[in-house]
Amino acid sequence: MRFLTRSLRGLLIMALTLGLLGTAVLLVAQALSVRATQTGPARAPSERMYAADVLTLEFRDLTPQMTAYGEIRSTRRLEVRASGSGRIIALSPDFKDGARVAQGDVLVRLDPAQYRAARDSARASVSDAQSALAEAERALVITNDDLEAARRQASLRQRAFERQRDLNTRGLGSAVTTEEAELAASSADQAVLGKRAALSLARSTRDQSQIALERAEIDLREADRVLAETEIRAGFQGILSQVAAVEGGLVSDNEMLAELIDPNALEVVFRVSTTQFVRLTDPDGALRPLSAEVRLQSASGEIRSDATLVRVGAAVEAGVAGRLIFARLDAPQGFRPGDFATVIVQEPTLDRVARLPAQAVNGNAELLALGPEDRLRTVQAEVLRREGDTILVRADVAPDTEVVARRTPLLGDGIRLRPIRSGDQGAASDVPRGTPAQAVEDAALRDNRNHPAMVTLTPAHRARLKAQLEAAKNLSPARKSQIAQELEATRVPAATLAQIAPMAGG
Structure with a gap:
């Protein structure tokens, strides 16, 4: 009996426990259901607006700038070479790399001994030639006088022959006497011919002596020139480079001793593409004399000089595209041959174009213009030039049209925009994620003020x-x-x- 009572009591306790657990589960389920159904008041959906910087299109005449890179070269260079072989006996104190010399300064002196001896020998040859010429001229005078005497004698013999023939005709002379007179006249004529041949020979000797004198004088002048060139002088005012000579050294004929560069005659040579080259030419294909600016970065600052386009390279090197352009520097002070400089060429002026950031257009050259109710619309543009981070465009839109300065994937045709203008105190409140942090902070600050x-x-x-x-x-x-x-x-x-x-x- 006691066992049965205890069993019933245990069953009762178990039933009460299960009931309490079921009640708790039911209450928790009801609480979760009530919490899930308790929602705030439904908000009407609103259109998402995006913030972006806008710019006003201002069409005007602009001068595009073409940027290239080139090398500074000198248009006036002189190789200082030895005109003959010999030993260097003296060098100028300024005969050093980078030294500036004036025109006519003596740079190098070679040993003149052998060249002075050659000059003296040439001078003696001139004296010999002059003596031979004088002798030939005296012989010519004598021969000429001898010819005149022979002619007079031939004339006398001829008159004697004619007189004897006249006497023979009148019967006063004999045939033998006449024949002897005729033979004497013929001999006199033969003597005249001999004297004329001697005169011709004398004249030829005189001419040959004259030529020999001229040759001797040429040799003397050449010897004087070679002797003078033992003193090597600067051909113009400039700066020495590649100096390769020492005092006492031996030099060979035509050996290069240094290079003289004119620092005031510089130009820059740079390469442009074929498309860029076409922009620099006139309708006839000739290069326009456009202005340019050459810049050289240095530790102490930037060196600048105006330049003018002067010519185009004659040929295109193998494996290289484009064209070589040469521009003359107007103020070459501070530049040196070999410098690598930046060249900014002023292209011909373009009419009715606007300058925008390069991010304002997409790959199809399309702009996003601000339309009615601040909604965006796509506008087709023509990109005429790209200059670094900016572009020059031409579009068929009304003046003062506003366009998005920097396109993003979130912006497109029909999107409503909250424009951010330069100097505007308003801000875009509904800024999407992914917008640059600085722009978001600026927009929030302007909106909080309002x-x-x-x-x-x-x-x-x-x-x-x-x-x-x-x-x-x-x-x-x-x-x-x-x-x-x-x-x-x-x-x-x-x-x-x-x-x-x-x-x-x-």
Whole structure:
């Protein structure tokens, strides 16, 4: 009996326990169901707006600038070479790399002994030639006089022959006498011919002596020139380079001793593409004399000089594209041959173009223009030039049209925009994620000035507030949920934000 009573008591306790557990489960389920069904008042969906910088298209005549890189070269260079072989006996104190010399300065002196001996020998040859010429001229005078005497004698013999023939005709003379007179006249004529041949020979000897004298004088002048060139002088005012001579050294004929460069006759040579070259030519294909600016970076600053395009390379090297352009420097002070400089060429002026950031267009050369109700529309543009981070465009739009300065994947045709203008005090409140942090902070700050009772949150500020809310220990889950929903809004009441820090303990 006692066993039965204890069994019934145990069953009763078990039933009560199971009942209480079922009741608890039911209450928890009802509480969760009620909490799930308790939602805030439904908000009407609003259109998402994006913030972006806009610029006003200002069409005007602009001069594009073409940037290239080239090498400075000298247009006036002189190789200082030895005209003959010999020993260097003296060097100028300024005969050094980088030294500046004046025109006519003696740079190098070679040993003149052998060249002076050659000059003296040439001078003696001239004296011999002069003596031979004088002798030939005297012989010519004598031969000429001898010819005149022979002619007079031939004339007398001829008259004697004619007189004897006349006497013979009148019967006063004999045939033998006449024949003898005729033979004498013939001999006199033969003598005249011999004297004429002698005169011709004398004249030839005189001419040959004259030629020999001229040759001797040429040799003397050449000897004087070679002797003078033992003193090597600067051909013009300039700077020495590649100096390779020492006092006492032996040099060979035509050996290069240094190079003289004119620092005031410099040009820059740079390469451009074929497309860029076409922009620099006139309708006839000739290079325009356009202005340019040459810049050279240095530790102490930047060296600049104006330049003018002067000519184009005659041929294109194998394996190289484009064209070589030469520009003359107007103020070459500070530049040196071999410098690598930046060249900025002023291209011909373009009419009715606008300058925009390069990010304002996409790959299809399309702009996003601001239309009615601040909605974006696509505008086709023509990209005429690209200059670093900017472009020059031409588009068929009305004047003062506003366009997006920097396109992003979030912006497109039909999107409503909250424009950010230069100097504008307004800001975009609904800033999407992914916008640059600095732009978001600036937009939030401008919006807070316009709405003191409401605070526009940036993504970073919202994240900090959520972290503080999670760390709060004296808030109920329901209150935390309510504040979390308020933090998801674009603008949050300032009073709510003022409560979060004290609730989070700091």
